[in-house]
Amino acid sequence: MKRRNHGVETKVRVVLEALKGQRTVNEIAGGYGVHPNQVGVWKKRAVEILTEGFGHQRERAVTENTELRERLYSQIGQLKVELDWLKKKSGLAL
Numbered sequence: 260m261k262r263r264n265h266g267v268e269t270k271v272r273v274v275l276e277a278l279k280g281q282r283t284v285n286e287i288a289g290g291y292g293v294h295p296n297q298v299g300v301w302k303k304r305a306v307e308i309l310t311e312g313f314g315h316q317r318e319r320a321v322t323e324n325t326e327l328r329e330r331l332y333s334q335i336g337q338l339k340v341e342l343d344w345l346k347k348k349s350g351l352a353l
Contacts, residue, residue: 265293270301277302 269291276287277298288295 273298274301274305278305 273287273291273293276282277284282290284295284298288298
């Protein structure tokens with residue numbers, strides 16, 4: 260028997276129905292022509308992905324802010340050095 264490949268849209272529909280909980284896993288599997296175990300596997304994977312996405316969202320924002328702050332401080336330092344050099348060369352230094 261040849262393995263069937265299900266598209267992303269089908270998987271998403273199956274998982275959403277499974278998460279809603281309005282129909283049993285067997286009803287969902289029968290409606291989409293997949294094995295009930297496959298419905299459980301897709302649902303479990305979707306929950307893992309969602310949990311991971313929500314959990315790391317805060318960490319990702321903090322990391323991005325830290326990187327931005329470091330780039331800006333580096334740029335400020337470079338501009339200060341250039342300004343001091345220009346003042347010295349032009350004779351405007353105090």
